[in-house]
Amino acid sequence: MVYLDFAASTPLLPSVETELFRSFQEDYSNPSSAHQYGRITAEKIEYAREVVANSIGAYKSEIIFTSGASESNNLAIKGYVLANKNKGKHIITSSIEHKCILAICNFLAKEHDYEITYIAPEANGIIKAQNVIDAMRQDTALVSIMHVNNELGSIQPIKEIGNACLERDIRLHVDAAQSYKKLPIDVDELNIDFLSLSAHKIYGPKGIGALYIRDLRETRIQPVIHGAGQEFGLRGGTLATPLILGFSAAIEDKTIENSFNQIQKINEFIRTETNNMKGLINSPEIDYIPHIINIRFPDFDANQFITNSQILCSQGSACSSLNIEPSYVLTSIGLNYIESMNSLRLSIGFDTDFVKVKVFFNELNKFLNRL
């Protein structure tokens, strides 16, 4: 089997595994307890909070631990707009956001009468900043645009959008689940007000993530999970110490950063081989992260390939890949039903090498010739 589905989830790094096992055994006290053990655990969590904050140029008082990017997206969008209805009831997002963003916006439109503007990407999967700017209005409460698209790897012009939001006093939320540790992120430089992160996309444990909230103490946010005052009263529930420390270990580990150049070479190899086999690249030619590449071949049943071959990859995002429906991301960039069904998303990890990628192309060749 060859795993080429790192955008869906990643295995644990050895450093993360070690920290998780240690912490599950040792850090069992409740970090909210006033006794000595509670305080020691709380200090470890505060260290992890600082690791997250430093990695994005934030203060640790602006970081909330959540269960992952889906929850962070919920807290940022619902939490902000529902607590700030006076700002207006218009939200701008894109048609290629992760499904959870689309679901949140749908909920706000249906249950709370928000008006949502969905910006369509260009044919290369990149959203034009100007289109987002043109959609901004007096009553726009929030703009939510992902940093990197999870199916195409396209990088969105966050800095330009962030500058425009700042000029107009509109808050910007960015889902960075796919870009974190693959691209540099500085929340001040990009003018980001809310940033969603997930540990299991960076070789950390599943079930943990974080939300950055600019000036958290001065920002009105409605909690999504009400509880006993944890996480500045914004996210109830006893903190998951081992997961938080595992997340922090994944952030401190430099394996992702160190593998960038190798992954770029593998991406280029996949592009060349795809062209040689008369395939097409759905991902952009510039402004992409090399970790994700979306390709298509005429007369190719991608779903059959995924279910019957030795290659572990996806047709679209993992959450929707059990549906035999064309990916809405691919239809948004102008692919028709058949072209979408002909498409495969390959996502590359730090230990993906040329041998594994050649196994993929061999399997693909066998499959295409069988048709």
Ligand SMILES: Cc1ncc(COP(=O)(O)O)c(C=O)c1O
């Ligand atoms: C862009 C994006 N946002 C959000 C998510 C959801 O992340 P999590 O599984 O941490 O909730 C994913 C994962 O598929 C993603 O790719």
